[in-house]
Amino acid sequence: MAPNPIRPSAVLQGPVFETKIEQVGDHEMLLNLGPQHPSTHGVLRVVLKLDGEVITEAVPDMGYLHRGVEKLAEHRTYPMNIVLSDRNDYLSAMNNNWAFCLAVEKLLKVEIPLRAEYLRVIVGELNRVASHMVFYGTFGIDIGAFTPFLHAFGRDREEILDLFEEMCGARITYNYIRVGGVMLDAPEGWTHRVLQFVERMKPRLVEYDKLLTKNPIFIDRTIGVGLLSAEQAVDLGVTGPILRASGVSLDLRRDHPYGAYNDFQFDVPLGKQGDCYDRFLVRRLEITESLKIVEQACRKFPDGPVMGKVLKMYRPPAGEVYAQVDGPRGWLGSYIVSDGTEKPYRHHIRPPSFINLQALSEIVKGWKMADVVAILGSLDFVLGEVDR
Amino acid sequence: MKSALDSLQLLRRHKVVGGELVLTSVDFFVDWARKSSIWPLTFGLACCAIEMMAAYASRYDFDRLGVFPRPTPRQADLLIISGTVVKKMAPAIETLYNQMPEPRFVISMGACSNCGGPYYDSYSVCKGIDKVIPVDIYIPGCPPRPEALQTAVFALQKKIDRYWDAGKRVANPSKPTNEVLKEINVAALKARDA
Numbered sequence: 001m002a003p004n005p006i007r008p009s010a011v012l013q014g015p016v017f018e019t020k021i022e023q024v025g026d027h028e029m030l031l032n033l034g035p036q037h038p039s040t041h042g043v044l045r046v047v048l049k050l051d052g053e054v055i056t057e058a059v060p061d062m063g064y065l066h067r068g069v070e071k072l073a074e075h076r077t078y079p080m081n082i083v084l085s086d087r088n089d090y091l092s093a094m095n096n097n098w099a100f101c102l103a104v105e106k107l108l109k110v111e112i113p114l115r116a117e118y119l120r121v122i123v124g125e126l127n128r129v130a131s132h133m134v135f136y137g138t139f140g141i142d143i144g145a146f147t148p149f150l151h152a153f154g155r156d157r158e159e160i161l162d163l164f165e166e167m168c169g170a171r172i173t174y175n176y177i178r179v180g181g182v183m184l185d186a187p188e189g190w191t192h193r194v195l196q197f198v199e200r201m202k203p204r205l206v207e208y209d210k211l212l213t214k215n216p217i218f219i220d221r222t223i224g225v226g227l228l229s230a231e232q233a234v235d236l237g238v239t240g241p242i243l244r245a246s247g248v249s250l251d252l253r254r255d256h257p258y259g260a261y262n263d264f265q266f267d268v269p270l271g272k273q274g275d276c277y278d279r280f281l282v283r284r285l286e287i288t289e290s291l292k293i294v295e296q297a298c299r300k301f302p303d304g305p306v307m308g309k310v311l312k313m314y315r316p317p318a319g320e321v322y323a324q325v326d327g328p329r330g331w332l333g334s335y336i337v338s339d340g341t342e343k344p345y346r347h348h349i350r351p352p353s354f355i356n357l358q359a360l361s362e363i364v365k366g367w368k369m370a371d372v373v374a375i376l377g378s379l380d381f382v383l384g385e386v387d388r
Numbered sequence: 389m390k391s392a393l394d395s396l397q398l399l400r401r402h403k404v405v406g407g408e409l410v411l412t413s414v415d416f417f418v419d420w421a422r423k424s425s426i427w428p429l430t431f432g433l434a435c436c437a438i439e440m441m442a443a444y445a446s447r448y449d450f451d452r453l454g455v456f457p458r459p460t461p462r463q464a465d466l467l468i469i470s471g472t473v474v475k476k477m478a479p480a481i482e483t484l485y486n487q488m489p490e491p492r493f494v495i496s497m498g499a500c501s502n503c504g505g506p507y508y509d510s511y512s513v514c515k516g517i518d519k520v521i522p523v524d525i526y527i528p529g530c531p532p533r534p535e536a537l538q539t540a541v542f543a544l545q546k547k548i549d550r551y552w553d554a555g556k557r558v559a560n561p562s563k564p565t566n567e568v569l570k571e572i573n574v575a576a577l578k579a580r581d582a
């Protein structure tokens with residue numbers, strides 16, 4: 001067989017792709033998507049096998065952002081590890097902080113003051129909104145609509161970042177949730193400004209729906225595309241909005257509440273058939289639900305300290321622990337083995353995006369080349385978390 | 389209209405029939421065009437890329453600086469290294485750099501691409517993008533704010549303006565003789581009447 005001229009030479013490396021190449025028939029073609037591609041949302045590479053326009057196989061190749069976080073954790077003390085956790089899923093750094101701190105707190109058995117719990121819920125939910133806004137904007141760009149990006153990313157997300165900046169001084173990497181509580185109390189009038197933001201968002205969400213949710217071109221490109229059935233989703237271990245879009249009602253915040261989630265009323269939006277549109281819609285509705293939680297938390301905001309009784313230099317007792325939160329992308333877990341020193345013996349992260357990415361090769365099979373971009377966008381993964 | 393450029397004596401204006409004649413050196417003109425439309429490659433690596441995207445979005449609006457992201461290296465002048473460069477990615481970045489047409493510029497955004505940042509002791513991280521490709525501007529921060537990226541763009545504009553082909557530029561374009569001006573006037577009159 002004559003060599004396929006379009007085959008990228010880099011594909012020749014690595015055991016996975018050597019076997020792939022042998023299977024390429026005469027009318028088949030290998031296409032390399034990434035690692036630099038505007039719609040892979042980072043440095044993911046996907047090798048696609050095409051039969052004409054139709055995808056017969058897709059193999060994601062990761063590791064272009066592998067920073068060795070789990071190994072580094074063994075050389076960092078616990079407070080230093082919170083800094084690293086910020087940078088795993090940089091779109092929802094607060095939830096990453098939370099998962100790590102939750103695990104250490106389980107080992108240390110500390111009491112968290114109620115005010116700190118409420119602050120965690122507020123910042124966690126605001127961060128979820130910010131993360132879904134990034135999704136809303138970039139998914140629009142993938143489909144071909146640029147305006148939603150300017151509304152969601154450029155205007156509304158910046159307002160959330162302003163609130164965070166006022167609170168802890170950072171825009172993306174906060175290091176705000178600490179073991180035992182939170183770093184700083186909310187500045188004066190902060191909850192009032194958060195409530196003002198929630199009020200401002202209400203008419204804007206109607207605008208969001210006009211721009212994308214009810215846009216006929218957008219609907220044509222996403223409804224019925226990239227189906228993932230509920231059984232498949234459960235089998236693959238998919239969590240978060242992607243699982244709920246397939247119709248499985250599972251949300252850690254409601255089913256196994258952590259923090260102060262027991263105190264709030266909210267719905268868990270569900271999709272019907274698990275296509276790209278459902279995955280989009282679930283996230284869009286989650287913005288509304290999160291704002292509802294934020295509103296309730298700000299109205300009931302209790303007084304008191306924001307830090308529990310934790311030593312500056314803590315040494316958790318020997319043992320192992322697993323704790324997880326429901327982040328914007330799914331179950332975000334932290335598994336820590338402690339040997340009684342100030343550094344973890346082992347820190348394993350359960351990144352939701354990594355496990356959700358498994359669904360990619362299942363979903364794209366049989367769809368056209370143009371749908372790949374929609375499907376990739378609808379999975380909403382963060383490569384920092386996939387590769388760690 | 390007098391501009392700052394006149395005071396630098398980089399261009400001279402002459403009144404001719406039907407308008408104005410501006411004389412300058414080609415080097416200056418090319419640099420001026422080059423620095424006013426720096427097109428970066430749409431290429432994000434890690435957390436810093438989110439701040440880079442924020443810079444392209446409505447609040448910081450880089451379009452007004454002529455900075456407009458292009459998705460292919462063939463059309464790009466600027467490569468913004470926004471995030472952690474790991475050893476697996478470094479060859480791909482080198483390829484991207486080599487695919488860009490000259491003159492090309494590189495901004496290293498954030499602690500990671502400057503020196504490894506929070507991952508300075510990691511086994512898989514390349515300790516600084518300048519080990520792979522040459523860098524023009526370094527931005528400190530983890531992540532740098534969009535304003536910092538904006539300052540870097542200004543610094544790059546200055547660099548293109550002042551240093552890019554220093555020595556080649558004629559600082560004081562020569563004055564045209566009266567005969568030449570007369571010829572131009574005659575041609576302009578003809579063009580007007582035609």
Ligand code: SF4
Pocket residue numbers: 087173434435436437470471472497498499500501505506529530531532
């Ligand atoms: S410098 Fe900081 S924010 Fe930027 S990529 Fe590195 S870790 Fe992320």
